[in-house]
Amino acid sequence: MAWGVGVVGYGQQGRWHAGHLGRQEPDFRLVGIYDPTEACRARAQTDWAGSPVTIYAELDRFLADPAIELVLIATPTTSHAPLTISALEAGKHVVCEKPMAMNADEGYAMLQAATRAGRVFSVFQNRRWDGYFLQAKSAVESGYLGRIMELGFVEHSFAPGSLTYGVSAFRSQWRAERAYGGGMLYDWGGHRVDQLLLLHRAPVERVYCQLVNGHWLQEQDADNGFHIEITFTDSVVAHVEMNTVSLAGVRTAWYVSGTEGGYLQGKLLHRVRGRIFTTDWPEPNGVEGFWPNLVRVLRQEPGAVQGVPPEESVRVMRVIDAAFQSHEQGQVVRFDSPV
Ligand SMILES: NC(=O)c1ccc[n+]([C@@H]2O[C@H](COP(=O)([O-])OP(=O)(O)OC[C@H]3O[C@@H](n4cnc5c(N)ncnc54)[C@H](O)[C@@H]3O)[C@@H](O)[C@H]2O)c1
Known part of the structure; x- marks a missing residue:
């Protein structure tokens, strides 16, 4: 049924x-x-x-x-x-x-x-199920990159509609207003921080963030972009940067630098005996989707593990909280106990 x-x-x-x-x-x-x-x-x-x-x-x-x-x-x-x-x-x-x-x-x-x-x-x-993300994650998990040193995601796009995307019958520009929980740190940050915490599994030690507000709309008091630096307890550094009203048009999606190799947009650069080889890195096949997974969890099938455990989403929110705090204070926020 x-x-x-x-x-x-x-x-x-x-x-x-x-x-x-x-x-x-x-x-x-x-x-x-x-x-x-x-x-x-x-x-x-x-x-x-x-x-x-x-x-x-x-x-x-x-x-x-x-x-x-x-x-x-x-x-x-x-x-x-x-x-x-x-x-x-x-x-x-x-x-x-x-x-x-x-x-x-x-x-x-x-x-x-x-x-x-x-x-x-x-x-x-x-x-979590986007092809480019699964591709980057499987490159990291392959071990070809060696010890990860840094990783990041940069996207500047010209999509002002992202601030007024809501249905007009309610309040189309709520994403530009803090009172509704608008802004791109909540909106896209909610995705990118989640992806980042799956790409690198170490605890987060500190966060630095600057929000960008181009005041695109007259009533806008929420950000239309953000720069976040996250440092993990193993010293790995991550940089996530987005702007949705930028004409610069930069997009690197996920890039990863390791001691033995690097990954960028479907290409794995691997160092073997001092030489660098470039290989096309495929998207993994057969990954169970959100809804089929949820069905198995609802049915309490043996071994079914939730695709998005809520504890992981709380962790994302802790990083976003720290990012807002960092922007307001203009300084790095260090967690008392790494997150
Ligand atoms: N996962 C994704 O990729 C993705 C994509 C788009 C939107 N979203 C999320 O979906 C949510 C909705 O975004 P949207 O673009 O559809 O917004 P929207 O403005 O188009 O729709 C919001 C709807 O919520 C209703 N609403 C407002 N307050 C309510 C309340 N207190 N109780 C019940 N209904 C209420 C409004 O009448 C309206 O129909 C947001 O959280 C957004 O971040 C996620």
Whole structure:
């Protein structure tokens, strides 16, 4: 029997999730949608006319629907923690969009709520499954690079639409506003820091960050880019830099420098007896996706391990918290106990 899904927030991403889970993942069926914005509910009514999907205007009624077993939360960052905790307390399993929350304290409270409720909880860190990332990760894990010294990701793109991407019926520019948990450190940082912590598994010792705000929109008080330096306890240094309103057009994706080799954009440079060889490094095949993995976890299949354990998302939030603090104080933030 397919798992009954309820989607909270029928904006750009919630609509995408509803369509994907409702029509393309056979182990799930869409049964409910909750959105407080009338125009978003109207769009859901049109999209799902003739389907057995109930559209709710009140959260309590949505959470009381026994057919909803898994709640997918796709709302602005500020509401992730309260909605997740309410859904878990109502006995639902929960997948929440990234970034997990406004900060690590909220993230930890979500994790504790899941433990108390005995329900599965995960953050939709879908960029763990991006081909370019899996490629870089398998190059690091191959051992050909020797001891890793540094790694990084730089992307300057001209995508001002990323600040006004939200559905117009709600508040299209919420990503430019701190009050909603906007800004690219939350948005793209939520993906890149997560990827980084999977590429290099050592504890994080310290973080330095500078946010970039090009004041692209008049009301913008959130960043449109960031530079983060992360130092791990084994002295490995990582640099992550993004700007979504830059015409410079620089993109290195993940690069990695090791004592025996380097990796950049699908090419592995390997040192053998003083000579350097370049090899095309393939994307790994057959990696289990987010949803098939979640199904095995929900079914409690023996040996099923969550693709995105919530503890790992709390760790991402701790690094993001430190990055915000570093920017505000203009100095390096060192963790009392490495993270
Ligand atoms: N994983 C990814 O690659 C990816 C991509 C895009 C967006 N996202 C994430 O999805 C989430 C939503 O982004 P979006 O672009 O769809 O935003 P959006 O503005 O298009 O949609 C937000 C929706 O949430 C609803 N909403 C607002 N406050 C609410 C509340 N308190 N309770 C219930 N519903 C509420 C709004 O009515 C709207 O329908 C964000 O967390 C964003 O970071 C993730």
